[in-house]
Amino acid sequence: MKLVVVSAGLSVPSSTRLLADRLAQATADRTGAEVTVIEVRDLAVEIAHNFTNGFPGRELAAAQAAVTAADGLIVVTPVFSASYSGLFKAFFDVLDQGALDGKPVLIAATGGSARHSLVLDHALRPLFSYLRAVVVPTGVYAASEDWGAEGLQERIARAAGQLAALMTGPGRLPAAxxxxxxxxxxxxxxxxxxxxxxxxxxxxxxxx
Incomplete structure (x- = not known):
């Protein structure tokens, strides 16, 4: 079983990557899945070239293949201007049509303030519903003050459990x-x- 994590953090270290790793570990503990992490910032140049010439570079093509073949997906973005980052959106813009059909997806985001938490429902959830993914009910948002709080870990555990259930349960939808x-x-x-x-x-x- 394959779990792919798409992290759109820009800094090193990154709170976005930290949240992605915690979600991945919690899900892998429940499923035994092999985890692959895609750092979108490392693909920025190839994504731009894909827009202009229509062909993915080697690393971008490998990332696209990993997402398409995944049994479950975790996507995490920092909040920019009250929405997902442009680089995060660009990565999913260059995926093949139908790549996420029926695929279980856990959405998550990080930001400096709790007032951005609605990004999960007004931006991320509609995007992946449009891409025909199966989005788990619990999204995870982590503001600066959430790190170290019990509430964040509880949300991580709940969301990971829901993703694991979709990945392993008999009612899981196959890809189109x-x-x-x-x-x-x-x-x-x-x-x-x-x-x-x-x-x-x-x-x-x-x-x-």
Whole structure:
């Protein structure tokens, strides 16, 4: 079982990476998963090149493959201007379409003040829902004053338990499979089928 952690911290050491490591350890303790950490700052140049030429460099391609193959994902970003960082968003912008379909994801963020904690629900959760990931109910936000407090560790344990349950439970959604040859355009996620909007619209336009 593979657990991939995407950390978008910029400094060394980084509170974002510290939170990522604590979440990863708590999840790995429950699942026995092999942990791979992706530091997005190390991929900044290759991400920029991917935007301009359409091709990932070697390290970025390896990171993309790791995310796609993961059984579970932990994503952690610092808060910039009341949202996730631009570099964090850019990493997910260059992922292949469908890479996160049905994948369990734990969202987390760090910031200097507790007033930024809503970033989990107004920015991160909508992003990964749009990418068709399965976001665990508990997100983890760590402000400067949270470090060393029991409340943070409790949230880490709760979120890690929920991610572990999705990764190992019988009800886990598999990644979206390729459409069957006799159903062009249909994407299957577990037992569910979705049809692209344009295809559904064309069906409505057909004369009865």
């Amino acid at each position: 499979r390729a459409a069957r040859e006799d159903e062009p355009g249909v994407v299957r996620v577990g037992d569910l089928e979705t049809v692209p909007f344009e295809q559904a619209l064309q069906a409505l336009r057909r004369p009865s």
